[in-house]
Amino acid sequence: MFVRFRKSYIKAFSRAKSFHDSGDDHPDEIGEEYVTFQEFRIFNAYLCIYSALLDAFCRINATSDRIDMNEFIQSFNYVRDFGFTALASIASTNDATSMFNTIDKDNSGQVSYAEWCDYIIDVEIESDTELGKLMKLSLE
Secondary structure, eight states: OTTTTHHHHHHHHHHHHTOOGGGOOOOTTTOTTSOOHHHHHHHHHHHHHHHHHHHHHHHHOSSSSEEEHHHHHHHGGGTTTSSOHHHHTOOSHHHHHHHHHHHOTTOSSEEEHHHHHHHHHHHHHHTTOHHHHHHHGGGO
8 A cells, every 4th residue: 555655645744744733843852754743633634635636646547657638638537526626627628638738837748746736736725625725734
């Protein structure tokens, strides 16, 4: 499980590390290699979210670290019901093309898992969904 979902563990850990309950910094004895007790709760929630994002990403391309435009256009119907606002809004090939171009920040013609997560989470935050509110906690 860890090998399969390693990317989601890394993203969840990094995001949880930026969350500080009541503004407390990390105690010196813990350091930055661990999550605090307060961060552990949020880490678990973020792990579920990033795992679902990885699952959706792999639904389009399970063999590569990147998705190209053709794969996305051919497979967007497989990820529309994952519960993410951005993915649910894809109604046509034109929508999929437009979204792909927006996600592909570096204009490489391919979307990485990091770009995928950043875009979908940004849409959730902008849409002020419950998921967006949870993800926004680590930004405050």
